[in-house]
Amino acid sequence: MSDDFRVPLVIRGEIIDDAAIGHVGRRGGVSFRAPDIARHVGKLPLRTPSLMADLYALGFEDILDYLVELGKRLDFGQNRHVREAFRLSCITSGLSESILRFHYAHLGAMFDRAEMRRMIDRACGVDYLEGWVDQGPGRFPGLQARTRAFGARCVHVIAGNAPIVSVLTVIRNALTRSDAIIKLPSNDPLTAVALVRTMVEMAPDHPLTKHISVAYWKGGDEAIEEAIYDPRGCEKIIAWGGFDSVKHITKYLQPGIDLITQDPKLSGTIIGKEAFADDATLRHVARRLALDIGAQNQEGCVSARVIYVESGTDADGLARANRLGELTFAAMQALPDHLSTPHKAFDPALRSEIDAARLNDEDYRVYGGRANEGAVIVSQEDYPVDFSRQLACRVGNIVPIDSFETAVRSVNAYTQTIGIFPESLKAALRDRLAFQGAQRIVSLGGAATMQHNMEKQDAIEPVRRMLKWVTEEQADGAQLEAMAG
Amino acid sequence: MSDYFERLLANPTSFHDAPYHEAFTLSREQIERLHLEGARKRFAELRPGLSVLDKLAREQGVDAIGTIDDVAPLLFPHTVYKSYPISYLERARFDKLTRWLSGLTTSDISHVDAGGIESIDDWIDLLEAETDLMVQHTSGTTGKLSFIPRTKRQWRETIVHSAIIIRDWWGAGKGPDILRDGMPIIIPGYRHGAAATQRGNSIQVDLYARGEENALFLYPDARFSADVASLGGRLRAAEARGEAGMLDIPPVLLERREALLELERRRPDDLKHFFAEAQRRFGGKDVYVTAMWAILFDWAEEGLKRGIKGIFGPGSVLLTGGGKKGKEMPDDWRDQVLEFLGFDNFYEMYATSEMMGLCMMCENGNYHIPPIIVPFLLDPETGRPLPRKDGTTGRFAGLDLMPQTYWAGLITGDEITISGWQTPCACGRIGPHVVPPVRRYSEKEGGDDRIVCAGAPEAHDRALEFLAELSM
Numbered sequence: 020m021s022d023d024f025r026v027p028l029v030i031r032g033e034i035i036d037d038a039a040i041g042h043v044g045r046r047g048g049v050s051f052r053a054p055d056i057a058r059h060v061g062k063l064p065l066r067t068p069s070l071m072a073d074l075y076a077l078g079f080e081d082i083l084d085y086l087v088e089l090g091k092r093l094d095f096g097q098n099r100h101v102r103e104a105f106r107l108s109c110i111t112s113g114l115s116e117s118i119l120r121f122h123y124a125h126l127g128a129m130f131d132r133a134e135m136r137r138m139i140d141r142a143c144g145v146d147y148l149e150g151w152v153d154q155g156p157g158r159f160p161g162l163q164a165r166t167r168a169f170g171a172r173c174v175h176v177i178a179g180n181a182p183i184v185s186v187l188t189v190i191r192n193a194l195t196r197s198d199a200i201i202k203l204p205s206n207d208p209l210t211a212v213a214l215v216r217t218m219v220e221m222a223p224d225h226p227l228t229k230h231i232s233v234a235y236w237k238g239g240d241e242a243i244e245e246a247i248y249d250p251r252g253c254e255k256i257i258a259w260g261g262f263d264s265v266k267h268i269t270k271y272l273q274p275g276i277d278l279i280t281q282d283p284k285l286s287g288t289i290i291g292k293e294a295f296a297d298d299a300t301l302r303h304v305a306r307r308l309a310l311d312i313g314a315q316n317q318e319g320c321v322s323a324r325v326i327y328v329e330s331g332t333d334a335d336g337l338a339r340a341n342r343l344g345e346l347t348f349a350a351m352q353a354l355p356d357h358l359s360t361p362h363k364a365f366d367p368a369l370r371s372e373i374d375a376a377r378l379n380d381e382d383y384r385v386y387g388g389r390a391n392e393g394a395v396i397v398s399q400e401d402y403p404v405d406f407s408r409q410l411a412c413r414v415g416n417i418v419p420i421d422s423f424e425t426a427v428r429s430v431n432a433y434t435q436t437i438g439i440f441p442e443s444l445k446a447a448l449r450d451r452l453a454f455q456g457a458q459r460i461v462s463l464g465g466a467a468t469m470q471h472n473m474e475k476q477d478a479i480e481p482v483r484r485m486l487k488w489v490t491e492e493q494a495d496g497a498q499l500e501a502m503a504g
Numbered sequence: 505m506s507d508y509f510e511r512l513l514a515n516p517t518s519f520h521d522a523p524y525h526e527a528f529t530l531s532r533e534q535i536e537r538l539h540l541e542g543a544r545k546r547f548a549e550l551r552p553g554l555s556v557l558d559k560l561a562r563e564q565g566v567d568a569i570g571t572i573d574d575v576a577p578l579l580f581p582h583t584v585y586k587s588y589p590i591s592y593l594e595r596a597r598f599d600k601l602t603r604w605l606s607g608l609t610t611s612d613i614s615h616v617d618a619g620g621i622e623s624i625d626d627w628i629d630l631l632e633a634e635t636d637l638m639v640q641h642t643s644g645t646t647g648k649l650s651f652i653p654r655t656k657r658q659w660r661e662t663i664v665h666s667a668i669i670i671r672d673w674w675g676a677g678k679g680p681d682i683l684r685d686g687m688p689i690i691i692p693g694y695r696h697g698a699a700a701t702q703r704g705n706s707i708q709v710d711l712y713a714r715g716e717e718n719a720l721f722l723y724p725d726a727r728f729s730a731d732v733a734s735l736g737g738r739l740r741a742a743e744a745r746g747e748a749g750m751l752d753i754p755p756v757l758l759e760r761r762e763a764l765l766e767l768e769r770r771r772p773d774d775l776k777h778f779f780a781e782a783q784r785r786f787g788g789k790d791v792y793v794t795a796m797w798a799i800l801f802d803w804a805e806e807g808l809k810r811g812i813k814g815i816f817g818p819g820s821v822l823l824t825g826g827g828k829k830g831k832e833m834p835d836d837w838r839d840q841v842l843e844f845l846g847f848d849n850f851y852e853m854y855a856t857s858e859m860m861g862l863c864m865m866c867e868n869g870n871y872h873i874p875p876i877i878v879p880f881l882l883d884p885e886t887g888r889p890l891p892r893k894d895g896t897t898g899r900f901a902g903l904d905l906m907p908q909t910y911w912a913g914l915i916t917g918d919e920i921t922i923s924g925w926q927t928p929c930a931c932g933r934i935g936p937h938v939v940p941p942v943r944r945y946s947e948k949e950g951g952d953d954r955i956v957c958a959g960a961p962e963a964h965d966r967a968l969e970f971l972a973e974l975s976m
Binding site: 367368370371372374375376377378379380381382398400402403404405407408425428429430431434455456 | 556559560563580581582583584586587588589590591600603604648737740741743744745746747748749884885899915917945946
């Protein structure tokens with residue numbers, strides 16, 4: 020039992036750390052103390068929009084300078100706030116220490132100047148952030164229009180399954196010149212705090228420091244949430260994950276508040292018959308599949324869970340699928356420990372399901388799954404396990420199929436990433452998968468890399484949507500007057 | 505006393521009609537001997553005929569039971585009795601479902617041809633007609649039905665057992681002797697069906713009420729359908745399969761849609777009729793009532809609203825349990841039930857569908873585990889048995905020695921505390937008892953505001969709404 024964690028409230032550069040109230044964390048019997056938000060909630064929303072003006076004294080390059088400097092100060096060896104976040108995450112996160120160590124050691128790398136610039140270029144264009152961009156000729160002669168993208172006052176309800184969510188939120192907020200209130204997740208309450216405290220130490224009076232706040236309150240506290248989700252102080256809510264948490268936020272929606280959801284999603288895999296060309300190919304496929312299932316301990320929405328395999332469903336087909344299951348399980352055990360390890364908090368309900376499946380060898384083959392090492396369950400007909408939505412902790416379900424049609428039709432709006440082998444099958448299926456609801460289609464093995472398109476997620480562009488697209492129009496005065504008749 | 509114990513050792517099933525008060529006079533040594541010898545006996549008898557138990561024993565490398573803790577690895581996860589794929593139901597592969605069930609019972613069901621069967625209800629009826637099984641299913645609140653291969657004989661034994669408990673629980677012969685004298689039965693639920701709360705109805709009508717004229721049900725003609733109960737889980741499975749799952753909405757459910765909706769529409773009338781009949785035929789009489797708490801409360805609340813109080817005679821008995829089932833009830837819900845029923849002789853139990861034995865609540869609020877159930881508390885993380893030490897909390901698992909045709913050894917999803925090993929309960933009964941509260945691990949693990957981006961919305965238990973929404 021460890022109860023020495025403190026989660027401060029940071030409001031626009033002011034750190035409040037009186038640890039007035041105890042909260043229960045997620046795993047490992049951890050608890051933490053945080054200020055009584057009810058006493059400070061009035062200061063959280065930015066009720067006066069004119070206070071956004073200071074952000075516009077900054078140029079884009081100034082913002083990049085600030086973020087690059089922040090990145091340097093997140094050094095794991097030097098920054099005690101980052102180390103404290105790491106220490107708490109080691110207890111509350113579904114990721115193991117070795118994986119977390121890798122994440123926290125590389126926090127600073129996310130603040131790469133060139134990459135941040137490219138991200139904004141793809142998302143909205145730096146020129147739109149920096150000034151009014153001419154929109155070209157229109158239908159109305161003499162009318163000119165110019166558009167500029169402005170930051171908004173946002174509340175971010177962030178997910179706590181990986182520290183990258185906090186990093187992305189801080190970067191997006193700064194680059195878009197927005198004002199953020201970050202609601203901390205109980206499964207990672209300290210990473211965003213570490214970033215923002217470092218900002219306060221680095222530049223306490225800087226506008227970017229003054230336009231970010233972090234707070235923990237228990238989700239569902241109506242007195243607090245009614246004050247925060249109020250259109251007078253909040254224009255947009257960016258809500259990650261959790262069906263219940265997103266659903267719950269919708270009750271505060273009213274005209275004047277824009278909800279941007281990063282809904283809970285599940286990801287999968289489609290493997291074509293080419294995988295079975297020869298044993299070397301199958302081993303290659305198994306190693307890539309092991310990555311998609313096992314990377315980040317299957318904690319992410321990008322992690323593969325149900326894997327459709329065009330092996331055939333006759334006896335030979337099942338044997339092929341089983342062989343892939345066996346090889347994939349072995350490959351998963353060999354993944355490097357900064358990427359994947361046995362899960363430290365294996366879901367007991369899932370274990371009961373695996374134990375029962377193992378005793379039903381007519382319908383399932385189970386590779387692994389004896390302790391917390393993960394498992395590959397191979398269905399013995401073209402049907403996923405009934406507990407497919409519970410697959411986690413490095414447990415994948417291989418489903419043999421005769422034709423990839425079955426796999427395509429299984430994709431729906433809750434399917435985020437689909438890893439595909441071979442490339443030719445990806446090219447052939449990508450449009451159809453998109454109709455069905457898929458949002459990201461990757462080469463098998465690339466599901467968890469997330470190296471590209473950090474500004475696109477769930478088939479929306481959150482950065483673009485965080486911005487307010489304001490238009491200025493100009494027409495000839497005489498022409499306008501003529502319309503008055 | 506000694507005869508009693510020797511009889512249990514030789515034939516644990518004899519417990520079902522043995523004087524119940526004697527169960528809690530056995531010494532701890534006797535209880536432990538019964539546990540060990542009974543477990544050895546059942547394991548040796550059942551393993552050859554139960555392929556699933558044999559598989560588990562091989563998996564775990566257990567060939568003999570040396571100490572009682574050797575039983576722990578042989579307990580089924582509670583998911584075993586629902587380990588069939590839902591695709592069997594979607595694709596009407598009841599032949600395969602039959603084969604799956606045959607691995608869980610020593611009753612011979614190999615001759616059953618379920619090839620043409622299209623619904624679970626029909627499958628259950630077919631097994632009842634052609635074998636000695638009277639399959640019981642669970643209520644499906646978790647999304648998937650378990651099927652427990654209890655025999656007709658075991659059902660009769662179960663009903664006899666309940667009557668013996670009612671007679672002897674508060675002391676030898678202190679309660680009504682329903683088997684000897686008969687008693688009207690009142691059940692605020694379905695007359696027919698194969699779920700735990702309906703399966704014994706016919707036998708109760710026969711043994712307790714001694715005829716339909718002495719029995720009253722809320723739905724005297726209706727069946728609690730396994731197909732409807734399973735719909736929630738099947739919809740969830742279908743949703744997980746996207747468009748591919750939509751093709752599989754079972755036609756038999758569509759056919760029954762109207763009848764089900766009609767039943768819902770008639771509910772107010774049925775309720776009115778039920779109250780009227782209860783007052784007219786059984787008002788002031790001593791009766792036997794059985795229902796889960798949540799259902800009882802609904803009934804009592806409705807009755808009190810109609811101004812009905814103290815409806816039955818003071819010698820009546822109530823057999824109940826089951827907790828609140830997630831239902832919102834006021835703090836004084838027990839008082840309301842009592843006020844409505846008009847008697848306070850409540851027999852409260854803690855039980856699981858797979859076991860025949862019941863753990864009854866004593867005057868101190870503890871549930872006493874009968875010596876015929878070998879209880880275990882498992883470490884929720886490792887699954888290893890915890891020591892038999894008073895006040896220990898863990899995942900409840902147990903082996904009921906009564907059933908001799910299926911393995912009633914299983915790991916529940918409940919977190920409980922057991923005492924009574926070292927210090928007996930203040931009520932004087934010897935042996936282990938469960939100290940409330942009983943909690944579901946699934947409730948404990950959820951309910952916080954952890955947010956992750958992985959997941960998908962679940963279909964909720966909305967079978968009838970779903971049917972009502974379907975455009976026909």
